[in-house]
Amino acid sequence: xxxxxxxxxxxxxxxxxxxxxxxxxxxxxxxxxxxxxxxxxxxxxxxxxxxxxxxxxxxxxxxxxxxxxxxxxxxxxxxxxxxxxxxxxxxxxxxxxxxxxxxxxxxxxxxxxxxxxxxxxxxxxxxxxxxxxxxxxxxxxxxxxxxxxxxxxxxxxxxxxxxxxxxxxxxxxxxxxxxxxxxxxxxxxxxxxxxxxxxxxxxxxxxxxxxxxxxxxxxxxxxxxxxxxxxxxxx
Amino acid sequence: xxxxxxxxxxxxxxxxxxxxxxxxxxxxxxxxxxxxxxxxxxxxxxxxxxxxxxxxxxxxxxxxxxxxxxxxxxxxxxxxxxxxxxxxxxxxxxxxxxxxxxxxxxxxxxxxxxxxxxxxxxxxxxxxxxxxxxxxxxxxxxxxxxxxxxxxxxxxxxxxxxxxxxxxxxxxxxxxxxxxxxxxxxxxxxxxxxxxxxxxxxxxxxxxxxxxxxxxxxxxxxxxxxxxxxxxxxx
DNA sequence: GAGCATTTGTCCGTATGTATT
DNA sequence: CAATACATACGGACAAATGCT
Numbered sequence: 001x002x003x004x005x006x007x008x009x010x011x012x013x014x015x016x017x018x019x020x021x022x023x024x025x026x027x028x029x030x031x032x033x034x035x036x037x038x039x040x041x042x043x044x045x046x047x048x049x050x051x052x053x054x055x056x057x058x059x060x061x062x063x064x065x066x067x068x069x070x071x072x073x074x075x076x077x078x079x080x081x082x083x084x085x086x087x088x089x090x091x092x093x094x095x096x097x098x099x100x101x102x103x104x105x106x107x108x109x110x111x112x113x114x115x116x117x118x119x120x121x122x123x124x125x126x127x128x129x130x131x132x133x134x135x136x137x138x139x140x141x142x143x144x145x146x147x148x149x150x151x152x153x154x155x156x157x158x159x160x161x162x163x164x165x166x167x168x169x170x171x172x173x174x175x176x177x178x179x180x181x182x183x184x185x186x187x188x189x190x191x192x193x194x195x196x197x198x199x200x201x202x203x204x205x206x207x208x209x210x211x212x213x214x215x216x217x218x219x220x221x222x223x224x225x226x227x228x229x230x231x232x233x234x235x
Numbered sequence: 236x237x238x239x240x241x242x243x244x245x246x247x248x249x250x251x252x253x254x255x256x257x258x259x260x261x262x263x264x265x266x267x268x269x270x271x272x273x274x275x276x277x278x279x280x281x282x283x284x285x286x287x288x289x290x291x292x293x294x295x296x297x298x299x300x301x302x303x304x305x306x307x308x309x310x311x312x313x314x315x316x317x318x319x320x321x322x323x324x325x326x327x328x329x330x331x332x333x334x335x336x337x338x339x340x341x342x343x344x345x346x347x348x349x350x351x352x353x354x355x356x357x358x359x360x361x362x363x364x365x366x367x368x369x370x371x372x373x374x375x376x377x378x379x380x381x382x383x384x385x386x387x388x389x390x391x392x393x394x395x396x397x398x399x400x401x402x403x404x405x406x407x408x409x410x411x412x413x414x415x416x417x418x419x420x421x422x423x424x425x426x427x428x429x430x431x432x433x434x435x436x437x438x439x440x441x442x443x444x445x446x447x448x449x450x451x452x453x454x455x456x457x458x459x460x461x462x463x464x465x466x467x468x469x470x
Numbered sequence: 471g472a473g474c475a476t477t478t479g480t481c482c483g484t485a486t487g488t489a490t491t
Numbered sequence: 492c493a494a495t496a497c498a499t500a501c502g503g504a505c506a507a508a509t510g511c512t
Binding site for chain 4: 239240241273274275276277280294295296297298
Binding site for chain 2: 004007010049052053054074075076173174175176177178179180181182194195196197198205224228229230231232233234235
């Protein structure tokens with residue numbers, strides 16, 4: 001064997017994909033088989049490779065489609081929320097409120113929000129969508145001092161950032177930690193993963209610009225095949 | 236089909252792996268086949284899954300081994316270089332100087348280092364190793380004002396941070412950008428990837444603490460299966 | 471160095487399941 | 492319901508790397 005067949009097929013397809021618009025449907029496995037004169041398993045190995053590189057999205061019963069990630073830069077100075085970033089990239093962005101309740105804050109959250117241990121705060125669980133595809137799962141904690149029944153505004157406005165702004169705050173990112181980990185299976189399933197896969201995790205604390213008051217503490221899991229995250233530590 | 240066979244096998248093996256020490260050799264594919272009563276392709280699918288989760292490392296002709304990633308936290312306040320982080324995690328860390336020369340700086344580097352366009356600077360290309368495994372590829376630019384023939388010290392000390400320190404500087408991370416991308420094929424090959432795979436890329440600028448003088452500008456590619464990066468944006 | 475057994479890597483063909491259209 | 496397309500699983504063959512004799 002001179003070269004790996006499946007890689008050769010993958011390389012040719014990858015080059016073609018670069019010239020195609022996002023969402024374009026590729027040929028079926030059977031067509032690619034005949035085109036390159038290889039077996040179906042080889043074609044599938046090639047497509048798996050492209051999938052691992054986030055170049056294609058595959059849907060059973062439907063086909064294989066060109067995938068494009070959305071760039072999302074996190075830094076202290078950049079204001080836009082992920083929601084706004086998606087929208088300005090020309091994709092459909094919305095969130096779905098899964099849970100909203102009052103409950104005792106876990107210890108690390110209490111520390112960050114500056115709340116006494118075992119006190120209660122508002123907790124929101126939301127799913128983010130990009131073009132009707134689940135892209136993220138987030139849990140957000142907001143102290144009662146800041147505002148209550150924040151979920152009411154959320155059902156209309158979608159972006160927490162905007163809701164807070166509407167209530168007279170100027171939220172800025174005070175602390176943030178980003179990594180790539182495998183989420184708990186419960187969350188992985190919500191994200192549409194058919195198995196544990198490396199996923200972006202962003203923990204962050206938002207403060208009010210004027211008085212440095214803690215506004216919100218959140219943990220967000222985001223699919224790396226849909227979002228290309230960049231974290232910038234500025235001078 | 237009630238459940239995905241390969242996932243079931245993967246789940247059982249993953250649980251066992253958590254109890255095993257790093258580097259431990261797993262059973263061969265044939266043994267696992269017999270144990271679960273499944274075909275080899277199913278076993279291989281399961282092991283591929285574990286590999287995608289960075290849980291195992293597979294070596295042709297040798298076996299499948301338990302893999303552990305090294306945690307590396309990047310933030311402004313944390314001083315340790317990756318080299319020191321690896322060493323303090325109990326692994327063998329060293330670098331290999333691949334190239335060292337003087338050449339005109341590319342424009343973005345000149346901007347960051349505060350050098351006039353088309354001026355010359357020292358350029359180092361190094362490969363990092365963790366336990367004799369290639370873990371990273373980096374290109375570093377150091378202006379001639381700071382010091383010359385830095386490669387001489389490097390052959391002995393390994394860590395650029397330490398070399399600069401030995402010359403009276405106190406290097407601090409001034410600017411940094413981290414992302415996950417597929418490296419150019421030339422670099423991917425150096426990293427031992429058999430194909431394009433998502434890889435950490437860290438661009439950074441180091442300054443001297445006392446006078447804020449730019450010391451070094453670097454671009455580093457790091458294998459995510461060996462290093463679990465976390466970037467922290469501090470308050 | 472040569473030879474051999476072991477182990478993983480690649481590829482093929484086939485059959486069947488499952489989701490979409 | 493039928494056709495299409497991707498998903499999973501089986502078994503077999505050979506290639507390539509490793510480790511040991």
